[in-house]
Structure formats: C-alpha cells, structure tokens
Amino acid sequence: MSSSENARIEVIPDRRTAGWDLLWSELSVLFRRRRTWAMLAAVALIPILLAIAVRLSTSTLAAGEGPPFLSRVTQNGLFVGFTSMVVAIPLFLPLTIGVVAGDTIAGEAGQGTLRYLLVAPAGRVRLLLVKYAGAAAFCLAAALILTVAGLLIGAALFPVGPVTLLSGDVISVPEALLRSLLVAAYVSLSLLGLSAIGLFISTLTDVPVGAMAATVVVSVVAQILDILPQLAWLHPWLFSHYWLGFADLLRQPLDWTSFGTNAVVQLCYIVIFGALAYSRFATKNIQS
Template identity: 85%
Template structure:
C-alpha cells in the first residue's frame, strides 16, 4: 500500500478520534452535567407544583398543555418543552456553542489541537458536532424526565390531541420523540451562530453571553408586528411550532419549514465561521 493510500485513512482515523475526544471532554465537564440536571428539573418542578396545587386551571390558563397535565401525565413533557424552549434550552446551547473555539483559545490548547493532524476545517466540524449532540441530549433529557415524572405523579392513558383525536400511550410516546427531534433541529441554527461567535474571540464567557443575547434578540424581533416580513427568516420563529405534531393526521409542514430555516443559518454562519477561522492567527 502506498503512502498516498495510507494518508487518507490516517486523516479519517484522526477525525473520528478527535470527535470521540471532543464528546468525551464535553460530557466529562461538571458544567455540562449541571446544565443537564437543570434541564431535567424543569419538568420535575412543573409536575410537583401542579400536583401540590389545590386550584384547578381553566382551559388556556398558564403555558400551553398545562391544564391537561392533571388528566394525563404525558402532557408534563410537552408543557415543560414549551417552558424550556424560549430561554432555558437556548441558554445551555449558548454556553456549549460559545465555548467551542473560544474555550480552547482561552485555555491555551487551541494551537496544540491544530498541531495534531486535524486541520482547521475538521476541528470546526468536530466542535459543531459536539454542540449539536448536546442539543439532542438536552432535549431528550427533558422529554424522558417529563414522561417519567408525569407517569409517577399523574394518571397515564390515551392522549387527546389538539385536533380532538385520541391516540394510544405508545403512539403518544412516539410523538414525544418527534417533538424532541423538532426542538433539536430548532437549536442547530443557534449552535452554528454560537460557533461563529466563538471564532471571533478568545474569551469564552463573552462568546457565551453574545450567543444568548442573539437568541433573546431574535425572539424579541419575532413579536414585533411591524417586522412581520422578517419573522419567517428568524431562526427562533418556528421554535414552538412543534404543537403541529400533536394533531391527527401528523402535520410535518412546520417541521419542514423549521428545518429549511435552520439549514440556511447553518450554511451562512458555517461559511462565516470557516472564513474567520481559517484566516485567524492562532496565538494561544
């Protein structure tokens, strides 16, 4: 076998090794586990508060689905997702994505990573893959915890959807996974924005804060009626559109629209991150 044949195999191997190392480092951090515990506490606190409450909610009061929790514990996860998506999940994603490149630069390890046979583009891809994986783990943590605490504190049975149709418990659990997938996709655009911001600075806290601010700003713009023309192009516009997955028949229109918007942000800010990182002077 020639050296030309060996080199690509070595590069592929180093790429997978780098990805494995990134995932290992990410999920060994106490900060990561603290954020996942905080995410898991959202459905727990919500379910306990409803269980201990003596008042009865009228339909439409409180967050969406909250009035259905006492009738069916499976709605705990859906309600917790509505509560977590606008602030808590973007906050955790902002911390992880903002730390991707700036964190390595701040620790002085970035140049050593680039000395290894990885390359800047591969490092960017690995860092983004780690952030995307965190999005999935965070949403699944919330979904699974919501289902478990809901089943422990409230009756569980066939679920009445927003369309008025009733589905079985097994199908409702499948819908919960669809919702988790929807929210994971929703956070991919923000993750790429965070990665781009992280290439602009060597201060991870600044990159984290800037990513979170961008998330909040997008949601503020999304509620201004005079900017209605802009709303469909905001990465946060379809974040709560997963309610369409709780209808019969299953409506995937908002899922598709959301995915297209997120892909646009991935393309634009991925290109910006690439342009910035490959020309950046690595001093630390």
C-alpha cells in the same frame, strides 16, 4: 495538565481516522465536564418542578391559562413533557446552548489548547465540524433529557392513558411516546441554527464567557423581533420563529409542514454562519 486535556492535544497519526478520533475526543470531554451535567440536571429539573407545582396546587386551571398543555397535565401525565418544552425553549434551552456553542473555539483558545489541537492532522475545517457536532449532540441530549424527565415525573404523579391530540383524535400511549420523541427531535433541530451562530461568535474572541453571553443575547433579540408586528416580513426568516411549531406534531394525521420549514430555516443559518465561522477561523492567527 488534566487527563482530558492530554487527550485533546494528542497527535493523531492517521489522517483517515483523525476526524473520528477527534469527534470521539470532543464528545468524551464535553460529556465528562461537570458543567455539562449540571446544565443537563437543571434542564431535567424543569419538568420535575412543573409537575410538583401542579400536583401541589389546590386550584384548577381553565383551558388556556398558563403555558400550552398545562391544563391537561392533571388529566394525563404525558403532557408534562410537552408543557416543559414550551416553558424551556424560549430561555432555558438557548441559555445552555449558548454556553456550549460559545465555548467551542473560544474555550480552547482561552485554555491554550487550540494550537495543539491544530497540530493533529485534522485541519481547521474538520475541527470546526467536530466542534459543531459536539454542540449539536448537546442539543439532542438536552431535548431528550427534558422529554424523558417529563415522562417519568408525569407517570409518577399523574394518571397516564390515551392522549387526546389537538385535533381531537385519541392515540394510544405507545404512539404518544413516539410523538414525544418526535417533539424532542423537532426541538433539537430548532436549536441547530443558534448553535451555528454560537460557533461563529466563538471564533471572534478568545474569551469564552463573552461568546456565551453574546450567543444568548442573539437568542433573546431574535425572540423580541419575532413578537414585533411591524417586522412581520422578517419573522419567517428568524431562527427562533418556528421553535414552538412542534404543536403540529400533536395532530392527526401528522402535519410535517412546520418540521420541514423549520429544517430549511435552520439549514440556512447553519450554512451562512458555518461559512462565516470558517472564513474567520481559517485566517485567524492562533497564538495559544
């Protein structure tokens, strides 16, 4: 048995510190996995490949061609990060979140360590919270790495200067960097609902690959439903509907409407699917 698995099954004697120790163990194991860093590296490659492709291109894009902000990349390298977010959030980020969230409970059951984790005085509720916190931490890490990689490659290949916002106002580079962090926070928040869905699906099976695939499929289905005009009444309630709403953070003054609405929608999914995950996990017969 590996050292990481030994850390996971260690009995924690103090109930008051069990939750924090379990959370630290979860984050430690998650971010020591090669799979985690491989996915984060793949996310970081998105802005790098995008910037290199634009740099090597001999044609000039007109405004409106390609993904949003792409035509501005050659004028200001800070737009590489914004464009990369638009490219990554429909598929690449949900794919990585599906892998992490789908593996939360099903992965432990498949490896035979779930029963040992429950031996610790943490309880099933606390274990679910810790697992979800790990998935949420990955959401934040993926968004930050995508943003930082975009800023670095953008500064390396293109000129960097004051940014012209969608409202036409011009802001300084430090303020633009702050807006980039706000966009990363918005994207992290947007993925929390999908993470809760993945956690629930992970409690339904002992096969992690199945839970991962099902979570990704749910993401794709939600986005398909979101483009059907016949289901316009449903769109505001889909967890993916506000994923690209961070454009409101690129206006002057800052418009927090989409941020707040997105937070409410994601919170609803967290509460609903968190409750479903608890209902399933609390009555689940742990065999391994």
